Amino acid sequence: MDTRNLLDKRHRARGAAKPLVVAIIVVLAVLVIGAWFLIIKPHQEMMLEDAGGHPSGPALASTGKTPPPADVASMDVNQLLGEARKAINEQRYLAPVGNNAFEFYLRVLQKQPSNQVASDALRETFPYAATSAEQVINARDFDESQRQIDLLAKADPANFTLTILRSKLDAQRKLLDKQQQQVVDQQKAQQVAAQKAASEKAEADKLAEQQKIQAAEAAQLKARQARATPQPAQQVAAVKPAAGDAGDSAGIGNSGKNSEAILVKGAEPIYPQIALRAHQSGWAVVAFTIDPNGRTNDIHVTSSQPKHVFERAAIDAVARYRFTPAMKNGEAVPSAREQRIEFNL
Structure with a gap:
């Protein structure tokens, strides 16, 4: 048999097979599509219908208090x-x-x-x-x-x-x-700030009150010291001279100048702190000598009320007194005197 004839027959056979394969593929595609529309899709629709239908999109689930059906x-x-x-x-x-x-x-x-x-x-x-x-x-x-x-x-x-x-x-x-903790921390911070502000205000008020009390005490002390300062009109009469001295003075009369000591500089007594705190008043009688220089010495308390409270302050005040000394026959001589110093609130 001729080889060329065999090859021609084979080519013709292959050419005839191609349309057959295409036809088979087309038939299968049609069957698949038909099965989708006629079998699968209706089945899915039926399933969805049994299930209550497919929702069109997500939505919030009902959270109402719809009661469940009975039984x-x-x-x-x-x-x-x-x-x-x-x-x-x-x-x-x-x-x-x-x-x-x-x-x-x-x-x-x-x-x-x-x-x-x-x-x-x-x-x-x-x-x-x-x-x-x-x-x-x-x-x-x-x-x-x-x-x-x-x-x-x-x-x-x-x-x-x-x-x-x-x-x-x-x-x-x-x-x-975290948010709740932040709120708690913020509240604590506000409380701490409020407590700090209240504490600072209380301290400031306390300091102001202390300053007010101190100013009032200082004013009271100054007023008491002013009241306790002896004036010339308050002086107690000095110790009277002896009768002989009086005679001498009278006899000499015109031969020299005679006079008593005169206070020229007083001193405010310092109110004792212990008496000031206790709001305590009192007095002290101080006896002393005025030397020819007008200074005081031999200062001592003869009586006081209450005891051992105002003595030291009275003595210190008298020690700062200055006098024009007593004169006898034109000459400065020592003289004795007593002074009552009041301490009043």
């Missing part, structure tokens, strides 16, 4: 599915407690672990329920957030979304703790 424990599978569909339509995925889609579907699976409708519905609504739980976390309702996360974990314990939700819940708790 939930005695409901059969169909009744539980009906309640679950109603909850889905009202977007009650995880709340309120006992009246939400996830709890109804989980009850169905407890009764029929192989129930495909409940399993598919939980899987389909899980993302929306997780979004609802996240919103509750952001609202910082931590107890409710934990309950919803636990409910999601019963439906799909291995879902990675649970890890994210738990992390967010923990972060929100820590953030709230």
Whole structure:
């Protein structure tokens, strides 16, 4: 047989096979598309209808206090599915407690672990329920957030979304703790500042009061010292000269000048502090000699009231007195005198 003829036959056979392969592929594609629209899609729609319909988008789960239906424990599978569909339509995925889609579907699976409708519905609504739980976390309702996360974990314990939700819940708790601690610290700082201001004010008031008391005591002391200063009119008569001296003075009369000592400089006695604090008044009678230079000496207290309180102050005051000395026959002579010094408040 001619080799060329064989090659031509093979080429013709291959050329005829190509349209056949294309036709088979087209038929298979048509069958797949037809199966999608005629079998798979209607089945999914039926499943979604049984599950209560697919939500158009995530929304906040109802958190109202809608009471659960009566006798939930005695409901059969169909009744539980009906309640679950109603909850889905009202977007009650995880709340309120006992009246939400996830709890109804989980009850169905407890009764029929192989129930495909409940399993598919939980899987389909899980993302929306997780979004609802996240919103509750952001609202910082931590107890409710934990309950919803636990409910999601019963439906799909291995879902990675649970890890994210738990992390967010923990972060929100820590953030709230930090904010609360900041508030507490701020309140403590305000209290400390208020206490410090009050303490400083009390110290300032106390110091002002002490200064006022000291000024009043100083004024009182000055007034008492002024009252206690002897004046010439207050002087007690000096010791009278002896009768002989009087005669001599009278006899000499015109031969020389005779006069008594005259106070020219007094001194304020210093009020004793112990008496000042005790608001104590008194007096002291001081006897002394005036020498020819007009100075005082031989100063001593003859009587006082009360005893041992004003003696020293009286003696110190008299020691600072200055006199014009007594004159006899034109000459300065010593003279004796007593002085009563009052100490009054």
